[in-house]
Amino acid sequence: MEAQANTAQPAKGNANGDSRLATKTSRVGKRPIDLPKGVTATVNGRKIDVKGPKGQLSRAITDKVDIKLEGSRLHVSSVAPGRDGSRLQGLTRALVAAMVKGVAEGYERTLELKGTGYRVELKGTTLNFALGFSHPVTFAVPTGLTATIPADSKGTILVLTGADKELIGQTAATIRGFRPPEPYGGKGVRYRGERVREKAGKAGKGGKK
Known part of the structure; x- marks a missing residue:
């Protein structure tokens, strides 16, 4: 009896049948x-x-993707094989879309200072924070960002605005890091709307066990 012919076809992707090397979108x-x-x-x-x-x-654009301008639209395409190309295409598209929104509308991030005597003031392009330390904390506002302190906030609210979403996020994270919210009482610097999980204070010697 003759052996049955093998009719299996190579997987789509490239000449060698390796689908892992196919360019994915x-x-x-x-x-x-x-x-x-x-x-x-x-x-x-x-x-x-x-x-x-x-x-x-x-x-700068990675060499794993291409960006083309057609009329009033930008198109991002992958030129790298496999999952890396697809991942970088999605990432690049998200970053460029954020750039477009930033220069069109801008971004904003608000920080709140909570604690007795906690304040921030702006002198020129330098922020001076009073955060319960023995010395003030100074921070130079990066180029491309604007820092404002609402007059009615008495120095407890700081608003960062600018076109660069990444820069605003990094700057806000740096400032929050000067005095992150404490688990007991919640004192510190927090993002507006941030939920801080506060712990109950420790009971004294005469308290309940």
Whole structure:
């Protein structure tokens, strides 16, 4: 009896049948990015520049993806094989979309200071914090960001605004790190809306066990 012919076909992907090397497309990454009115973008080699009413941002582009400008839309495509290409396509698309939104609308992050005597004041581009230490904490506001202290907050609220979402996030995290909220009483610097899980104070010697 003759052996049955093997009719199995190579997996789709490349000439060798290795599907792991096929270029994959991210479902999110393939969505085009619309440029709002007043926003322009320029792709020059491995660099993209985005300009709008709130500022101008630039970013280097990995060689694993391509970005093309077609009319008022940006398209991000993967040129790398496998999951890495898909992941980088989605990541790049998210970063560029954040740039577009930043120069069009801007971003904002609010910090609150809680504690007796906790205050912040702005002198020029330098923030001076009183956070219960024996000395003030000073911090230079990064270029590209604006820091404001609402007059009615008595120095207990700090608002950061700017076009760069990453820079605002990093700056807010740095400031929060000067005095993170304490688990007992919640004193410290916190993000507006942040829930701080506070612990009950320890009972004294005469308290309940």
